[in-house]
Amino acid sequence: KLVKFDNDFLWGASTSAYQVEGANLVDGKGPSCQDVKEVPEGTSDLTVCADHYHHFKEDIALMAEMGFKTYRFSISWSRVLPQGTGKINPKGIEFYNQLIDECLKYNIIPFVTMFHFDMPAALDEKGGWSCPESVEWFLEYARVLFKNFGDRVKYWLTINEQNMLTLAGQVIGALHLPKGCTNEMKEIYQQNHYMLVAQAKVMSLCHDMNPDAKIGPALNISLVYAASCRPEDVIAAQNFNAIRNWLYLDASVYGVYNNLVWAYLQENDACPEFADGDAEALKNGHPDFIGFNYYNTATCQESDGTETDNPVADQQTTGGAAGLYRAYRNEYLEMTEFGWEIDPVGFRGTIREIYSRYRLPMIVCENGIGAYDQLVDGRVHDSYRIQYLREHIEQIQLAISDGCEMMGYCPWSAIDLISTHEGMVKRYGFIYVDREEFDLKQLKRYRKDSFYWYKKVIATHGRD
């Protein structure tokens, strides 16, 4: 029997600062690693994005019109601390104060990500997450956030998609290998370790400074299928599951390293070094909920000892690890225009698996379809988006009926913004941003068909 969505279910949507705000060097903001990286040909730079920085009132009014109960956005570290540490930028604090207050004006709960791929350039130059000091940098930044916004922000997300950063951080442009690095894998897992420790310490700090606030990770979690019922394929799928998903959640929730991953790291001489107090810090930090992004599933077969660069098995991660698993194209699944597999049923499976392992309430922080939307006579007929989201919402309802605790759903994205890889052509929003007539003062907003549809979904608590 299908269980209804609770009246307090948090319907909303997501954005991230560097992809939506624009104004990237305005009002004292320091550059982030995203601002200084070379803009790949055919994509868009970050100077304007959707100019949410100047349009946030209009944007939040549109979100309120859709009936949002929450808005998941991120704070730009270098807008608040232009050098990453030290001097605070008052204009940055003022901007986020206004953004938060604007949400609260409409009873929209701010759900705030602390770090979404945009390390301040000043810290990035020093090595970013490769520096042991990065733990302290993140703590200092967190203190500034909790102190300035903790009276009104009750939900925090630590690091967006730490697993994607570890598995594909160089592609995202937010993780680097220091010059002369000889053991790439060890280096990457050391950076991952600093992030895990930083996150654990920040969760503890949050509970100390704002006892009524709730905090959790925002990972990209997806079910991993075996390509067949051959036992070797099943073992390969378990390996990838551990490397892709459980490493991060086991560390955040239980404060321990996943044993399969630890064995894999040992075999490759890539175990991270623990500083004094790290093990304790990991144990002490506890999330109140699990935030996760879901776009698609992954499928694996036994490794034949070689690597494949098959890109379709998983959205952003590589084709496999020699000897452990090999990526496989799942022939049962359709793909988006951008080649991402679509798997609503796998969404239910993902939710079930997370819940049975960790028994914590969950919120979906991202889910959606990127497409070449067309604006015609002021309308965008994005029936494909409606279909995609409807099918995924149905699976959440099934998962709730399975007994899983779901707090909310924040598809990607509230409004069109810059895609991590494709620029503005790959759109996700309910609200279309017209950058065609590139009049930067205007960047006119249009309600897509999915806007009206989502409004109805929210008003009817999940029925449309």
Ligand code: BGP
């Ligand atoms: C997630 C990121 C987002 C977002 C989304 C869509 O991994 O957290 O920042 O961009 O993926 O990806 P893309 O923009 O590459 O289509």
